[in-house]
Amino acid sequence: MFHSLESPKNRVKITVDGKHIEVDATANVAMALLGAGITAVRRSVVGNAPRAPYCMMGICFECLVTIDGVQNRQACMVPVHDGMTISSQSGARTTEEGGK
């Protein structure tokens, strides 16, 4: 949905649903995903519909993903770090650590 205007000076490696990508170290998770061509980040809990980041400022809770094993985190509020593992979510979270 987006492409970056700039060639980042510092890059970090993150894993998204098992795929390794390099992103700008200053990005938050939502920007990193959008910049990497990933639009939908989860399927909704009630209607199993595809959802994507909407507000980018912590309001809408559409960008919920699992980050380093912690479920339902707001991707737009969490800065990336080297070695971060992100998984998209489908439906309700589980009560198990690390999700399903």
Add this chain to the structure above:
Amino acid sequence: MRTLPDQEIVVVGGGLVGAALAWGLARRGLKPLVLDGEDLSHRASRANFALVWVQGKGVGAPHYARWTIAAARQWPSFAAEIMEASGIDVGLRQWGGFTFGLAESEMAMWTEEVRCVAEALGGDAPEYAVLDHAETARMLPGIGRDVVGAIYSPLDGDVNSLRLFRALHVGMLNLGAGYRPHSDVTEIVPDAGGFLLKGAWGEVFARRVVLAAGNGNTRLAPMVGLAAPTLQSKGQILVTEKCAPFFPYTSTTVRQAEEGGVMIGDSQEADTSSIATDQDISSVLASRAIRTFPQLGSVNVVRSWSGFRVKTPDGLPIYECSPTHPGASLVMCHSGVTLAPHHAHLIADAIADQAAMLADKRFSGRRFHVSQP
């Protein structure tokens, strides 16, 4: 001045009790008008724990135990009836309920309660089991080490109480009842052959009136020769984000709604009239929930909520027709979910039939009079 057309029967209060009564009256072909309060009126119907619960109820009051058990047994057919009238599935699950003990003293208290009820009811007593930690863990592998034991009763269960609330409202309207919000009744004046119900919104004449206004009954009942004493009792719950199913039963302190959210209760404050939630209580509730189900630790709380229970001095319902003002009756109770089938059927029928008594006479409010006849 009468601002609305005269009515045959008016139900004051549109909560779970009022809506169930109006449903039942409408089912009998009456066209009750429900007068309801404001959006932010105190409403126990919005803050209940959604249990269809028998376990431990009726200590020292076997008539209440029997009344509750009969309601719980009515629930499956009532749920089907609601579905038919409203098209809404209220999500009844009578798969068994637990009361968890996090200390031996708590277990001793719960055990004594169920034992007392069973003894008084003899062969009619609902089935229950007193489980130790290992037995509880066999049924619930995720249970915390701090759970010393539990009472389990297979008759207990829950509904989706928000859907129940909506279904009763949709159903009563479908059956011909009327509904008017923003119509807090502040005064009831007996008037030739009936009552004038008044409020800031206006005035309506009703030949008969049913008080189902929860704690609001305390103020209204004396206007028609009845008494509805209540004790202050505030309860608070925490609600989490939706989770995949983890607890197929129900309990008095942790339950998972059909939609996935976990509700965590329960507390009782007798010394506050503030409707705001108390965050210190939230901490204790949260801690006990995690001690019961450690896997809930990482789950996010999205809301706290509180409400005032409709609590009579002995905790039992009041069902009564006014001896001095024929045509006026009073229905109030704490367990608006569990007892809903009775309210929609037995009680509504008694009101429709203009019976002299709505239920067992031991449910009369006269039991609270200082000098009982």
Add this chain to the structure above:
Amino acid sequence: MQTIRSAEDLAARYDIAIVGAGSAGMAAAAECAKLGLNTIVFDENPEAGGQIYRAITRNTPAARPYLGKDYWRGAGLWNAFSATAAAHVSAAAVWSLEQQGEEAELRVSVSGRSRIVHARRVILATGATERPMPVRGWTLPGVMSVGAAQIALKSAGLLPEGPVVLAGTGPLLYLYASQVLAAGGTIDAILDTTPRRNWLQAAPYLLSFLSSPYAWKGLGLVLKVARVVRIFRSVTALEITGKERADSVTFTAGGKTISLPAKSIFLHQGVIPHANLANAAGCEMGWDDRQKCFAPVIDGQGRSTRPSIFIAGDGSGIGGAVVAELDGRIAGLSAGLELLGKQPSEDGRRYIRLRQKALRGRTFIDLLYQPAPSFRAPVESDVVACRCEEVSVGAIRAAAAGGVAGPNQLKTMLRCGMGPCQGRMCAATVTELLADAQHRSQADVGTYRLRPPIKPVPLSEIAALPHTSDAVYAVTGSHSGH
């Protein structure tokens, strides 16, 4: 400035706690710290700046020149704030606020731990959120708010992939378009939903607007954008289609139904106060009929109906970045001088005068860009109003027809507002729908009454906070808690 990164490093008590590090929050902090008061700023974002000055702490005009002159004003604010002795905690979510006696109690989550902090005065500078714009297909991937797209540009230099369509009303549409163009990107179409009749209601305020600094800047923006971008005016019946993601928009303009292919669709119809924390703290909310939103009730100094809680900036009513900054200074001085037992200062009076001046032209903008009723209270029953619980406009209108008493009863009946966003994305729509369907004023309909936590908090963080003896008694019936 003292940077705090973990809950353990927080003091138990501060003179002033400020929530939000945008223009109002940074300005308030600077004023309070200047008075020598022990001041702390909690900000939910990882970096100071709020949304207007997003990423201001690391952006440079050389690297991102396209952000425009107004944006760089934030650098001055940040520099002044960072030069003070105030404490700054970023990535800190204040999830509960309560007036307790003469003080306030905050519960705040910082890097996985919650902590209770007391403050003698609190200044809420929680900013604005974009008004929801519920149309068919607005939940599809590929659709975002214009503010979100602008945040992506400000903080990561991200440009949208075409075809790009902006839809809605308000200056931000044109500001974002101009920034994208300046950065070398493309905007394929702007679907301006501003109703033509808005010009009539705004016209009496045109002169005052023309004397404001926005006027020529704004006009310049619109003209610049209009030279390059296809603009459709008085757009109605907007809908977005696509299966797994948005691929086109359809709308009516000039009496014709038009469909355009679109890969990036950005919606915007103005901003409204983000006042969840104030609402949950029990501050009275009032309806602003010109801005068509609820805002906390405050006095001229920014004090809410809870005496130890002040509210400044867009969170108290929309005024924009400059007004927010002055709001912050006024509230900061007023709260601070009160604590010091001092009379209002000449500075305070000057800020109030400046604020008056900065508000010039606001009425015109508010009235001109008032979103059309059909976009505030949609009639299409399949449009999603509550995105979390997926409650449709039709369900809400049906409940309204059944006589539901208000938004809080509606929530009980339909679950709208019960999801993780806690009503942020549907409260405005719900009020408008009930008002429309029940022929009541929005003021009369009201809004959700919120309860802590106002942001989701793990159960374990709440459990780890102190268990008072009264609370233990309320839950277990015994003071020992076993």
